[in-house]
Amino acid sequence: MDSAAHTQAEPHAQALEIAVGVLVDRQGRLLIAQRRAGTPGAGRWEFPGGKQEPGESMFDCLARELDEEIGVRGLRAEPVIRFSHAHGDRPVRLHVWRIDEWSGQAQGREGQRLEWVEREALADYQLLPATGAILHALFLPDRYVITPSMAAAGEQAWWPALEATLADGAPLLRLRDHALDDAAYQALAARVLACAHAHGARLLIDRDSDMCEALGADGVHWPVARLLAKGKRPLAAHRLLAVSAHSYSDLKAATRLGADFAVLSPVAPTPTHPGASPLGWDGWNEARAEHALPVYALGGLGGEDIATARAHNAQGVAAIRAFWRG
Numbered sequence: 061m062d063s064a065a066h067t068q069a070e071p072h073a074q075a076l077e078i079a080v081g082v083l084v085d086r087q088g089r090l091l092i093a094q095r096r097a098g099t100p101g102a103g104r105w106e107f108p109g110g111k112q113e114p115g116e117s118m119f120d121c122l123a124r125e126l127d128e129e130i131g132v133r134g135l136r137a138e139p140v141i142r143f144s145h146a147h148g149d150r151p152v153r154l155h156v157w158r159i160d161e162w163s164g165q166a167q168g169r170e171g172q173r174l175e176w177v178e179r180e181a182l183a184d185y186q187l188l189p190a191t192g193a194i195l196h197a198l199f200l201p202d203r204y205v206i207t208p209s210m211a212a213a214g215e216q217a218w219w220p221a222l223e224a225t226l227a228d229g230a231p232l233l234r235l236r237d238h239a240l241d242d243a244a245y246q247a248l249a250a251r252v253l254a255c256a257h258a259h260g261a262r263l264l265i266d267r268d269s270d271m272c273e274a275l276g277a278d279g280v281h282w283p284v285a286r287l288l289a290k291g292k293r294p295l296a297a298h299r300l301l302a303v304s305a306h307s308y309s310d311l312k313a314a315t316r317l318g319a320d321f322a323v324l325s326p327v328a329p330t331p332t333h334p335g336a337s338p339l340g341w342d343g344w345n346e347a348r349a350e351h352a353l354p355v356y357a358l359g360g361l362g363g364e365d366i367a368t369a370r371a372h373n374a375q376g377v378a379a380i381r382a383f384w385r386g
């Protein structure tokens with residue numbers, strides 16, 4: 061997904077409300093449709109959906125659009141993400157659902173082409189802008205584990221805790237250890253990466269993209285200031301770029317510069333950053349806004365907060381202590 065996929069509309073512009081449904085079949089393939097001539101983005105591929113009508117709930121809109129466009133009904137749908145971005149003459153606000161069960165056989169009822177495509181093969185299609193945000197939201201987990209520093213945990217305890225955390229099913233980790241110099245960090249990261257990959261987990265590192273490439277790590281996690289200083293996305297599209305953000309404008313910059321996801325903190329007070337004033341869920345909501353990327357909630361939260369976080373349009377919860385099995 062290129063960085064153009066991350067344009068975002070200003071929130072004060074009057075957005076069109078759009079319900080979008082991602083049908084996922086038993087083999088994990090996704091249903092895409094080609095936009096017809098004469099519509100914004102003609103020829104590009106999208107997930108089916110369309111505009112809300114007056115008096116309609118977003119879910120009713122989804123059900124109606126999918127029936128009209130592809131002839132499926134009886135949806136079992138989970139909300140995935142909500143975001144706004146500029147598209148055509150007016151900004152659109154996309155309310156995206158994942159649909160794993162439905163009745164009827166999907167067919168292009170408006171003459172549009174449909175295809176079932178594996179996620180990896182989507183790169184071969186010209187997709188609508190911002191589809192990258194939808195895909196990341198679909199496939200990123202609802203927990204993001206940040207490792208405690210080895211010095212604080214003690215090396216003897218740290219490695220078994222890492223193994224236990226991975227065995228517990230942590231699919232995405234950030235190796236955070238600011239105390240180590242680059243050489244020591246790289247040596248540690250190589251070992252942690254091997255453990256993570258052995259468990260099918262992905263690992264993001266806190267250092268530069270050259271180190272990421274050298275290690276074959278899954279991506280980097282940077283503070284937003286570092287990304288702003290760089291001025292552009294530092295790594296290839298198949299790697300993950302995560303950004304730490306503390307405000308609306310941080311997230312705006314992260315989106316503009318092609319971040320794949322962000323972590324917005326602190327929601328609640330946390331011992332790691334005793335001086336920072338917590339956002340609370342209201343402040344979190346205001347800062348998260350409708351930026352076109354998945355955003356984890358961080359700060360004093362744990363697994364029991366995932367449902368609340370999801371209800372606030374978060375991808376899930378990021379945490380050190382709550383997910384570390386030390």
Ligand SMILES: Nc1nc2c([nH]c(=O)n2[C@H]2C[C@H](O)[C@@H](COP(=O)(O)OP(=O)(O)OP(=O)(O)O)O2)c(=O)[nH]1
Pocket residue numbers: 078079080099100101106107108109110111112125147148152154188189190191
């Ligand atoms: N369906 C869909 N629309 C998207 C996606 N991403 C995105 O920016 N959009 C934009 C394109 C359009 O401007 C708008 C969707 O409206 P639409 O043109 O499908 O509207 P509709 O189905 O109600 O069609 P119509 O009655 O106006 O013909 O949202 C996406 O993934 N799926």
Ligand SMILES: [Mg+2]
Pocket residue numbers: 108109110111129
């Ligand atoms: Mg449509």
